[in-house]
Amino acid sequence: MRKHYPTFTFGLFILTVLVSMQACKSSSSIYKAPKVAAFRAGKMPAPPGMVYVPSGTILFKSSLDTADTGKNVSLSAFFIDETEVTNKQYREFINWVADSIAVTDYLNDDQYFLNTGEQGEERRIDWKKVKKASPIWKSNDPTIRERLAPMLEMRGSQRTLNPEVLRYRFSYQKTKGNINKVYVTDTVPVMPVEEIWSSDFPNAQLASLDVNYFTHQSFDYYPVVGVTWRQARAFTDWRGKEIMATLMKNSYLSGYQLTLSLPTEAQWQYAAEGKLDPRDTSSTKRMTIDGSEGKEKLAVNFKQGDGTYSRDGATFTLPVKSYTPNAFGIYNMAGNVSEWTLDAFSPSAMVFVNDLNPALLYDADEKDADALKRKVVRGGSWKDNGEQLNTDTRNYSVDYEPHSYIGFRCVMSAFEMPTIQSKTRKF
Structure with missing residues (x-):
């Protein structure tokens, strides 16, 4: 008497074979590294x-x-x-620092931020908008000039940035030889x-x-x-x-x-x-x-x-x-x-x-x-x-x-x- 196996069992057998073959193929391929050619x-x-x-x-x-x-x-x-x-590259750095200080410390205008900073959230600057107005400290808008007055000083007849205000804050690994390697935050004029x-x-x-x-x-x-x-x-x-x-x-x-x-x-x-x-x-x-x-x-x-x-x-x-x-x-x-x-x-x-x-x-x-x-x-x-x-x-x-x-x-x-x-x- 001929036995009849359920269709799903035969299908499962075929699937198992295929998966096994694919697994063998996949595992063997990871050992096939390409030859090196000069780049x-x-x-x-x-x-x-x-x-x-x-x-x-x-x-x-x-x-x-x-x-x-x-x-x-x-x-x-x-x-x-x-x-x-x-000089041009370094002035771009100066203007970036000046813009970031202007919008965070003096203007505090929502249009320059990506978020409102509610519930203790740190406000993040929208640099796409800032760069459209950059350098902000050179603006001819009397309201902006008045609000940024502490950032500026007169040198002769020229209005320029106050070096004491213009500081960049960053973190780095402080090293003293091979000992005492710690991360610190520094503020540099x-x-x-x-x-x-x-x-x-x-x-x-x-x-x-x-x-x-x-x-x-x-x-x-x-x-x-x-x-x-x-x-x-x-x-x-x-x-x-x-x-x-x-x-x-x-x-x-x-x-x-x-x-x-x-x-x-x-x-x-x-x-x-x-x-x-x-x-x-x-x-x-x-x-x-x-x-x-x-x-x-x-x-x-x-x-x-x-x-x-x-x-x-x-x-x-x-x-x-x-x-x-x-x-x-x-x-x-x-x-x-x-x-x-x-x-x-x-x-x-x-x-x-x-x-x-x-x-x-x-x-x-x-x-x-x-x-x-x-x-x-x-x-x-x-x-x-x-x-x-x-x-x-x-x-x-x-x-x-x-x-x-x-x-x-x-x-x-x-x-x-x-x-x-x-x-x-x-x-």
Whole structure:
């Protein structure tokens, strides 16, 4: 007698087989990794205004002492600004801070907010509306001008922002070497010292630079100066948040959590050397830019000798895209302005740092001695002689001190892309 099995049982059997086959197929596919192909010679598309620097190795020294042989250190890939931060870019930061203070502390107008802040809810600024009116502090509306009066001051015949009011608040991990790493919130005054030219050179007639350099549009694309290390770090925090909030939404970097900061001095040196071949571990070739023959060897903005500032085409700073970029596409890593780095300065830094992504970090307290507040400055400037332009020359300034010859640029973390070295080949 033939047995009749229920239809659903036979269907369940078929379904079970299919699921088992799919499961086998699915589980086996996770073990099939694709072969590695070089991604356009290892270059990763960079955010606007930045360039991609692949991983590599440099000879890193603590000092210029001939007995200091240094050591090889390796750097992971990163993005770096192709130019020094300009007056125009820094003014955008200033206006953002001024707008946020204006709408939250003085205007308190609902039209500038996304919500009402009821029942203890924190009010959030509607930046789309704010940017349409930005910079609000320059408004000609008499009512707004009256309400913003505490934010402003008169400098000569010009109405300008009060530096004491203009402060940026941000949080960061405070580090003192390898101990006491805690998150703190800091409030930093962000206005550059516009009179820095006369302050640095008191016996020179530089009053016209004091009143025009940061504010006049003819200097828009010159490097910002008169900015302390603390202010430069505040700018990198703001810009990092702007990039993550806007550029990342509809780009190939969407979904990543990437950080922006000042470059470590090792990152700065590697970017300055411009080694396109990551296998090149040779020691730095020192630039000997001296006297009258210096300009034939390298086109940069620096002091060629006593009293000879103008032979390179400028007495002071130049627009940030002057001269020719290096092999990475980066401008003015030597000359124009020296640049703040993230590192604390120590003559024996090599003793303390790792040989992979080295950084000597130390956030001094206000009561600490100046020796603990020294930050590494690299690159040489318009007022320095040739030997200061060597890629391994180190200098320093304290973190609260601005100068007319120190600017900065930003770096952002990146991911390493396969290069021709790692491309899969037949055995």
